[in-house]
Amino acid sequence: MPVRAPQEIYGYEALAHNVVSSELNITATYAWVEGKYTKNDEYLGAKQISAPKGTININWQPLGDANVSLTYLYVGDRKRFDLVDGEYVGDKGPIGSYL
Numbered sequence: 001m002p003v004r005a006p007q008e009i010y011g012y013e014a015l016a017h018n019v020v021s022s023e024l025n026i027t028a029t030y031a032w033v034e035g036k037y038t039k040n041d042e043y044l045g046a047k048q049i050s051a052p053k054g055t056i057n058i059n060w061q062p063l064g065d066a067n068v069s070l071t072y073l074y075v076g077d078r079k080r081f082d083l084v085d086g087e088y089v090g091d092k093g094p095i096g097s098y099l
Contacts, residue, residue, distance in 0.1 A: 045091035
């Protein structure tokens with residue numbers, strides 16, 4: 001059932017871009033968001049809030065029309081919820097980090 005309760009969502013996102021040379025540039029990002037239902041101080045599930053995420057992208061253009069790109073993705077932990085009768089409910093389960 002949909003929950004129609006006030007929510008507070010907060011977080012930040014950062015982006016850094018560096019042009020090393022005319023052939024090489026690097027971009028890095030990081031985002032972290034959290035949120036709760038304000039009435040009962042309960043964390044929002046994964047439908048509304050994603051785990052922390054970071055990326056690094058390296059672009060190299062060795063020749064005129066040739067482009068090589070390398071991307072690294074990191075997704076962090078989000079373990080805010082407890083078991084209910086021995087199970088996680090809906091989108092309220094732990095997320096383990098991965099690369």
